[in-house]
Amino acid sequence: MSNLRIAVQKSGRLNEDSMGILKDIGISIDNGKDQLKASARNFPVEVFYLRNGDIPQYLRDGVVDAAIIGENVLIEKGNDLDFIERLGFSKCKVSIAVPKESEANSLKDLDGKRIATSYPETVRKYLKEYNIEAQLHIINGSVEIAPNIGLADGICDIVSSGSTLFKNGLKEIEVLLKSEAVLAVSPLISDERMAILEKIQFRIQSVLKGRDSKYVLLNAPNEKLDDILNLLPGMRSPTVLPLAQKGWSSVHTVISKNEFWEIIEELKANGAEGILVCPIEKMVL
Numbered sequence: 001m002s003n004l005r006i007a008v009q010k011s012g013r014l015n016e017d018s019m020g021i022l023k024d025i026g027i028s029i030d031n032g033k034d035q036l037k038a039s040a041r042n043f044p045v046e047v048f049y050l051r052n053g054d055i056p057q058y059l060r061d062g063v064v065d066a067a068i069i070g071e072n073v074l075i076e077k078g079n080d081l082d083f084i085e086r087l088g089f090s091k092c093k094v095s096i097a098v099p100k101e102s103e104a105n106s107l108k109d110l111d112g113k114r115i116a117t118s119y120p121e122t123v124r125k126y127l128k129e130y131n132i133e134a135q136l137h138i139i140n141g142s143v144e145i146a147p148n149i150g151l152a153d154g155i156c157d158i159v160s161s162g163s164t165l166f167k168n169g170l171k172e173i174e175v176l177l178k179s180e181a182v183l184a185v186s187p188l189i190s191d192e193r194m195a196i197l198e199k200i201q202f203r204i205q206s207v208l209k210g211r212d213s214k215y216v217l218l219n220a221p222n223e224k225l226d227d228i229l230n231l232l233p234g235m236r237s238p239t240v241l242p243l244a245q246k247g248w249s250s251v252h253t254v255i256s257k258n259e260f261w262e263i264i265e266e267l268k269a270n271g272a273e274g275i276l277v278c279p280i281e282k283m284v285l
């Protein structure tokens with residue numbers, strides 16, 4: 001049986017979470033520090049450690065079958081490539097920013113001006129869509145410094161917390177796209193390797209669903225049980241078990257992280273006691 005070849009970023013912002021998700025789906029890799037390729041001990045997978053920016057070409061050429069990559073890089077360099085799963089980490093935006101004191105407040109104010117960026121294709125496409133002409137300066141890093149050194153009137157780069165923009169006296173005026181890490185797939189992947197990738201995708205989905213949910217256990221007085229059960233979502237319906245103490249029940253259920261605090265407050269208000277909230281490692285539906 002042939003191994004699935006999956007690319008992850010060698011070092012940088014995606015590396016740790018990429019290795020983390022592989023570990024969480026039960027794929028253990030002996031990672032000698034300077035290795036560029038490693039095999040999993042317990043799964044038909046080989047991991048290639050590559051530069052994020054080089055991965056689209058490797059996918060296109062079929063040198064790797066799949067990759068964990070920033071969606072923004074796929075949009076910039078691999079618009080022809082597909083991804084099969086959003087992975088929920090490395091969330092960021094690709095935005096246009098200008099000096100705080102600039103009169104420019106939207107992209108059209110940069111018509112005829114200079115924009116520095118590491119994402120030329122993304123900017124070009126966006127400018128064309130809005131019929132704006134600007135001169136692009138392509139630089140590979142420290143893009144935010146460009147306006148301060150007189151190289152450009154504006155920039156297009158990754159924004160996450162906004163602190164790099166703030167430190168360089170810039171303001172965001174347009175969000176071109178939102179991005180997160182994704183699981184991308186080569187157009188040349190064989191059926192046999194696709195079957196392995198589908199297994200990986202299924203496991204990843206179980207881990208991501210688990211990360212999004214909490215397992216909640218609580219004690220409820222029986223006379224309040226109906227009110228409490230009405231508040232709970234549950235995978236099918238909550239589990240209700242009698243407690244040793246007469247007139248009380250134990251209720252077990254799964255609650256999404258997003259609705260968690262609101263529901264807990266309402267549960268307490270409706271008489272729930274001894275509420276335990278536990279992380280879920282994996283959730284197979």
Ligand SMILES: Nc1ncnc2c1ncn2[C@@H]1O[C@H](COP(=O)(O)OP(=O)(O)OP(=O)(O)O)[C@@H](O)[C@H]1O
Nearest residue numbers: 012013014051052053070072073090091092158160
């Ligand atoms: N500040 C940030 N917050 C969240 N995600 C980010 C941030 N900066 C970058 N990313 C995401 O992580 C990816 C990798 O960024 P990183 O800076 O580690 O590598 P790079 O220099 O772009 O790529 P390469 O691996 O080719 O050197 C980006 O493409 C983007 O998707």
Ligand SMILES: O=P(O)(O)OC[C@H]1O[C@H](OP(=O)(O)OP(=O)(O)O)[C@H](O)[C@@H]1O
Nearest residue numbers: 141142157158159160161162163164165
């Ligand atoms: O909004 P923030 O949270 O400040 O994040 C945005 C910054 O993070 C990235 O740079 P990184 O730190 O990866 O350095 P790099 O330019 O060397 O890639 C990106 O290029 C921005 O400069």
Ligand SMILES: [Mg+2]
Nearest residue numbers: 012013141158
């Ligand atoms: Mg970076």
